[in-house]
Amino acid sequence: MNQIVIAPLLVAVVAVVATLALGRRPALQRATSVAGAIVYAASVALLAWRVVLAPDAGPATYQSGGWPAPFGITLVADALSAFMLVLAATVGLWSVAVAVRVLDRENQRVFYHPLFHCMLLGVTGAFLTGDLFNLFVWFEVMLMASYVFVAFYGGAKHTAGAFRYLVPNVVGSAVMLLGIGGLYATVGTLNMADMARRLADPAAYGIDVAPVVGLSAFVLATFALKAGLVPFQFWVPSAYRAAPLPAAAMLAGVTKKVGIYAVIRLYFTVFAAAGLDGATLPGTGVGITGDSPLAFLGPVLLAMAVASIAVGGVGAVGRETVDELLAYSSIGQVGFIALPVALAASAPSGAVRRAAVAAALVYALHHALAKGLLFLSTATVRGATGTTRLSELGGLGQRSPVLSAAFLVGSLSLVGIPPLAGFFGKFLVFEVAARHFATVPTAAAAVPLAAALVGAVLTIVYITRTWIGGFWGTQTPQVGQATVDPVQVGLLAALAAVILAAGVAFDPVYRFATAAAEAALDRGAYVDLVDPAPGTTLLAAGTGAGGALGSSGGAARPDRAGERGAGTENGNRPADGGEGT
Amino acid sequence: MDRGPELEADSERRPNREVGAGVSLVLAAAVGGLFALATFLLLRRDLMRVVWGIAVVTQGANVYLLAMGGVVEGDHESVPVLVTHGGEVPVTADPVVQALVLTAIVISFGTTALALALTYRAYEENETMDIQQWE
Numbered sequence: 001m002n003q004i005v006i007a008p009l010l011v012a013v014v015a016v017v018a019t020l021a022l023g024r025r026p027a028l029q030r031a032t033s034v035a036g037a038i039v040y041a042a043s044v045a046l047l048a049w050r051v052v053l054a055p056d057a058g059p060a061t062y063q064s065g066g067w068p069a070p071f072g073i074t075l076v077a078d079a080l081s082a083f084m085l086v087l088a089a090t091v092g093l094w095s096v097a098v099a100v101r102v103l104d105r106e107n108q109r110v111f112y113h114p115l116f117h118c119m120l121l122g123v124t125g126a127f128l129t130g131d132l133f134n135l136f137v138w139f140e141v142m143l144m145a146s147y148v149f150v151a152f153y154g155g156a157k158h159t160a161g162a163f164r165y166l167v168p169n170v171v172g173s174a175v176m177l178l179g180i181g182g183l184y185a186t187v188g189t190l191n192m193a194d195m196a197r198r199l200a201d202p203a204a205y206g207i208d209v210a211p212v213v214g215l216s217a218f219v220l221a222t223f224a225l226k227a228g229l230v231p232f233q234f235w236v237p238s239a240y241r242a243a244p245l246p247a248a249a250m251l252a253g254v255t256k257k258v259g260i261y262a263v264i265r266l267y268f269t270v271f272a273a274a275g276l277d278g279a280t281l282p283g284t285g286v287g288i289t290g291d292s293p294l295a296f297l298g299p300v301l302l303a304m305a306v307a308s309i310a311v312g313g314v315g316a317v318g319r320e321t322v323d324e325l326l327a328y329s330s331i332g333q334v335g336f337i338a339l340p341v342a343l344a345a346s347a348p349s350g351a352v353r354r355a356a357v358a359a360a361l362v363y364a365l366h367h368a369l370a371k372g373l374l375f376l377s378t379a380t381v382r383g384a385t386g387t388t389r390l391s392e393l394g395g396l397g398q399r400s401p402v403l404s405a406a407f408l409v410g411s412l413s414l415v416g417i418p419p420l421a422g423f424f425g426k427f428l429v430f431e432v433a434a435r436h437f438a439t440v441p442t443a444a445a446a447v448p449l450a451a452a453l454v455g456a457v458l459t460i461v462y463i464t465r466t467w468i469g470g471f472w473g474t475q476t477p478q479v480g481q482a483t484v485d486p487v488q489v490g491l492l493a494a495l496a497a498v499i500l501a502a503g504v505a506f507d508p509v510y511r512f513a514t515a516a517a518e519a520a521l522d523r524g525a526y527v528d529l530v531d532p533a534p535g536t537t538l539l540a541a542g543t544g545a546g547g548a549l550g551s552s553g554g555a556a557r558p559d560r561a562g563e564r565g566a567g568t569e570n571g572n573r574p575a576d577g578g579e580g581t
Numbered sequence: 582m583d584r585g586p587e588l589e590a591d592s593e594r595r596p597n598r599e600v601g602a603g604v605s606l607v608l609a610a611a612v613g614g615l616f617a618l619a620t621f622l623l624l625r626r627d628l629m630r631v632v633w634g635i636a637v638v639t640q641g642a643n644v645y646l647l648a649m650g651g652v653v654e655g656d657h658e659s660v661p662v663l664v665t666h667g668g669e670v671p672v673t674a675d676p677v678v679q680a681l682v683l684t685a686i687v688i689s690f691g692t693t694a695l696a697l698a699l700t701y702r703a704y705e706e707n708e709t710m711d712i713q714q715w716e
Binding site for chain 2: 133154171181182
């Protein structure tokens with residue numbers, strides 16, 4: 001039953017093809033698109049059930065084309081992947097449903113729906129893949145769709161925003177290729193599990209682990225660019241303003257989290273396996289006091305996170321339009337997600353580390369839901385009034401109380417008011433930061449706590465400003481003449497209810513997040529899951545038949561066939577190596 | 582750089598390394614040149630030059646990938662199609678990175694095409710190719 005792993009991917013592919021084919025039947029295309037998102041959410045729910053929630057649950061793998069790891073491309077669904085997929089499916093479902101109602105029908109007909117499912121496909125692949133180069137390919141699938149979303153309306157601002165988004169990301173992709181190529185040359189494999197195994201025992205494979213720190217910095221830069229962390233945040237405001245608002249909900253809610261996911265997966269599951277024994281960073285003379293590349297990740301990501309919280313918060317306070325304010329806010333909020341990840345990297349013990357990663361995941365889920373709701377509410381406001389400018393809005397609370405209530409729930413969750421999901425997100429991040437300060441009570445250790453505090457205050461300031469400017473006061477002419485679509489309002493209220501439910505029934509959410517953090521940190525289980533056969537015996541088998549080269553196993557072949565022998569020794573193993581289910 | 586072949590038997594490896602070192606130097610120079618050119622182009626004000634820059638930077642990454650796989654004297658294992666055809670086996674790059682580069686070329690093609698289309702659209706909107714004259 002490991003085929004369930006590829007179910008979300010297949011659903012997304014079919015949805016892309018179907019919506020593309022139905023371009024001449026707009027009504028049917030819209031219905032297909034929504035149905036595609038519903039089936040996608042169902043397949044993700046089934047996957048999450050099989051992987052985490054069911055009594056006999058366990059992670060699963062799918063070896064594409066029947067090629068066993070590390071030769072083929074492995075898809076891995078563990079608790080971390082399942083958690084991120086649930087996040088993507090939830091935001092995706094609401095995004096497409098609101099888009100159908102709020103966007104101009106002619107605009108939808110062109111290519112909105114195929115692009116949306118293409119983006120979902122890229123996100124899904126990135127969450128599931130167990131192969132480093134394949135991760136790059138899924139990134140590009142996701143990016144290609146998001147470039148077009150940013151350029152969607154084709155005006156001067158939109159093309160400019162698309163260029164500001166495209167050029168850094170192309171350079172980022174090139175930098176990621178540098179990291180991947182270097183890691184392949186250093187470690188000799190592209191399969192993440194195989195890489196973790198080799199890094200854990202470098203002597204047996206004749207590899208030098210010191211270059212891994214620098215090479216991991218290459219991929220970290222790209223992931224930070226995707227996540228929009230300072231100093232790679234400059235593309236965020238113009239891109240989010242240019243994209244259609246339901247697509248911006250996806251960009252802010254889901255595609256940013258792909259960068260965070262990739263940092264967690266690669267650093268904690270793969271690179272952390274490398275033992276460094278106090279190597280020094282070349283040029284700086286700074287010694288790595290820890291024993292793995294996590295010691296490098298910790299301070300670097302912490303600086304990025306603190307700067308993001310400051311830049312995003314300060315930037316959001318002075319904005320004149322709601323969508324721009326939300327774009328800056330999402331820079332700051334991603335800083336809140338990166339902060340516990342950075343503290344997890346420098347955490348002394350496994351339990352602290354797990355709690356910190358779980359805090360990051362809970363915050364990521366909360367931010368995806370809350371920011372998704374806020375962007376979608378803004379889409380409804382713009383659809384009804386034709387503007388998102390705070391000076392032209394006012395009195396929305398009187399005009400449409402339910403819409404305002406939904407926006408308020410999203411806002412309060414972002415601020416962190418109990419019993420909404422955001423309260424637990426903020427609470428856990430503060431707990432991690434406070435615990436960090438408690439273990440090492442120095443001025444430097446207080447920085448994360450202070451940054452989180454300042455960020456929280458700034459959040460309250462800009463949320464209050466939006467609320468007072470847009471929803472209180474006397475009705476402006478734009479608001480007075482607005483007709484608010486009740487279906488959209490119903491959808492937004494339902495998403496607000498989800499946020500409330502995630503806060504009220506927080507225990508299962510937290511257990512899911514803890515299981516995901518556990519999966520991210522448990523390297524041994526990940527390696528055994530993907531490739532149970534020990535690599536050393538394969539090596540000893542010497543030079544096998546070269547026939548493995550002629551396979552159609554895909555673009556990313558995770559190992560040199562000549563070096564590891566051919567797949568013949570593995571051929572008698574079942575194609576799906578997962579024993580977990 | 583040539584980690585992979587090191588894991589094979591020592592006697593087979595020695596001559597290969599000689600080939601690899603010479604070619605690697607050429608590849609290193611090519612990578613450096615391409616990245617330098619790409620950086621220069623990306624920082625231009627002319628939008629068309631920027632598009633050239635993103636095309637060149639991905640090609641630079643592709644050449645780098647080839648260099649990372651290592652270029653060695655081929656044998657019948659790395660070029661299995663020549664087993665039945667006999668004859669000389671040429672100097673060859675790692676087949677894995679060839680597959681990676683092939684994929685990266687296709688992606689770069691799509692991205693560059695999109696960038697060109699966007700360039701035309703931006704020109705229509707702004708009536709200038711100078712990005713500093715954008716609003």
